[in-house]
Amino acid sequence: MSAEASSSRYTAVAIALHWAMAALLLFMIWLGWNMEENEARFQLHKSIGITVLFLALARLAWRFTNPPPPLPEAMPKLEKTASHAVHIAFYALMIGIPLGGWLLVSVSPFQVATVLYGIVSWPHLPFTEGLISEDLYEIVEFFHSKGAWVIIGLLALHVAGAAKHEFGAEDGVLKRMLPGLFGRPNPPTLPARGFMFAFGGSAALFAVIAVASLLSAGPASSGPAPSGTGLVGANWKVDYNASQIRFSGLYEGNGFDGTFGAWVADVAFYPEALETSAVKVVVDAGSASTGKKLYDDSLKGREWFNIAEYPEATVELGGFSEAAGGYSATATLTLKGKPVSVPLNFTLDISGDEARLEGLVKFSRKALDLGQGSDPGGKWISDEVTVTISGRATRTR
Template identity: 55%
Template sequence: MFRNSISRYTIVAIGLHWAIAALILFMIWLGWNMEDNETRYQLHKSVGITILILTVARIIWRVMNPPPALPSRMRPLEKRASHFVHIGLYALMVLMPLLGWAIVSTTDFRVPTVLYGTVSWPELPFLSGLRGNKPVHQVLEFLHSKGAWVIIALLVLHVGGALKHEFSPDEGVLKRMFPFFFGKTQPPRQPARGFLVAFGGAALLFAAIAGAPLIGQALSPSPSMRQLPPSNALPAPVTDAPIAANWDVDYARSEIRFSGVHDGKEFSGTFSGWTANVAFYPDNLVDSHVEVTIPTGSGKTGKKLYNDSLRAPEWFDISNYPVATATLSDFAATASGYTATATLQLKKSRAKVPLDFTLVIKDDVATLTGEAVFSRKSLNLGQISDPEASWVSDNVTVTVTGQATRKPVP
């Protein structure tokens, strides 16, 4: 009779307890098995933020719904030990994700965080000045690594204490968090309250952090209005002379696609919103010239992680360089079609490569298919986190397809 008089936790507290416990155990395993595996690395970050947000909800819920009292027959020393273990676990459930977040914010390996492949997660803004600071980064990694062992030790004490009281003459405690399996319990002494406060507050915190970059982008000038870097920071223009275009591009039937290999898997994406001035004369290739303007922020792939990476400073740096330009010149006929020199001006870099293409002109409609291969290194793309092309292939293939209609002769 005495052993059945103990009150259990609320259903919400029980659910949060076991959900966070399972995630922590999974995180410990994941932390030891994610080296050189980007998918697991992203999952590790996703689960860490999940633990942080759930812990916020759990703390609010605990404040509004105090836990049941410990068994009266527990010795004062045991109660103090239980209290300190709980404080340690709660502290580490907050500190460990924050340390991981800080590690990501200070590393040279600039891979964006995309939670579960869906939600972009920003870096800690107050650590932006410490990006690449190795001493700080190493201290954070040390604390994060050793913190995992502290959590393991506290979990052992937590579980060991619960089992000790369950299988001894003392009044058991497992039934408080595992009702119906270790005996009957009484309902919580007070009705549960604060569900909207706890989970609404945690959800608002998550939304505020995840939405902060979007709000910043909305408040910043649009790319068309953004002030470009000083002229001395940019390469000289490829051409000063305006192009007298004699073809109208059908953008609905045209595409600029890029492709490469990441972590052994092929990827591809496209640009949108680009424009082209085309002056092409099959009978006068010397005077032919094409200029293409490409919004760098329009690059899209089938994976959000890649999209976020492309927008970052190490890659397209769309905040400072919203536009890239490509020109085609030095046209010549070949046995299979044509070739031209493609000059791509991106950020402060310029690269020239051959573009081989076929062109079929029927009546006044031209259909083009062409391909060029650029080196990331020559364009200074991803040269901080992956200079040796260990993750992303150095060669990036650009494929151009489309149609254009010849303009009427004035």
């Protein structure tokens, strides 16, 4: 073995990955200990965890195509074995802990959506749909959280070993990963190869999973639902461009609101014969938009609208009567196959064959079975959800 080979420095890519991942892992540990009841930190923790996972895969592939320089010849065999064992453990944890976190989110009864850095929707692990339970969640959470302490222990061993050999009598190793220390000249750098294999492969795998998540969510809805409601006797045509269904509530004491972008309504309304009037609305549940991707993805999940099993919700209005300042009716919302009826008050301004409507109705999340696994008591999200309806329509007969 030549002296040059034994003192060669790691490739620039290996050095960059080493320090970048060290910083990310330390930050991840801090986040894990300081994200209680903090949505932004929780999502950032998940985002960095997935980043670490794919960087670790790239780093492992890079190590395969670019073997590290050999350890100093003067290093005792037992210490070389320990050094190799620590590196193997590091790779196992850099891959295993993020995978454990991914599994933890996937089997959690809360079923909180993951949106990487607020941009990329990330799916739950595909084989976990039937494994969601509090017991499994607690087991996975135990091992996931204890992994942080294992990493801290390995970091301590790693740093202590590097310092020992840097300041010891044998040829040091730290200068090969952090050049220029202690006034020593930079040793030669090993040639690099296999960049596309390492980073292209990791990026391709990431893209496949992200695209699969996007495709499984289905196309975004941007207009009225394609099919009618089947209501007989409709005599008003809704102007969808001038009509809107909004919902609002409180999250951590702050207001939030959103709209449904795709819905269709058949209106049979006769002011002179209210007893024969009826309205039916079919809403594309997956078209809910709040302006925040995390909320939109969460609403589509099993815990909320569960659009995979119940892509549509229906609202039927009946029992119309005149009320102070307008009209009242009974609104029956069928969501996830369960009907819930509440009173609806609305105003209706009819001028010739043109009508303008404004209405408001309030629902209970508990009654609608929304978010009852993650927040049944309304600790974070208010139980009361307000739905407001505004619109215009033209009489057809």
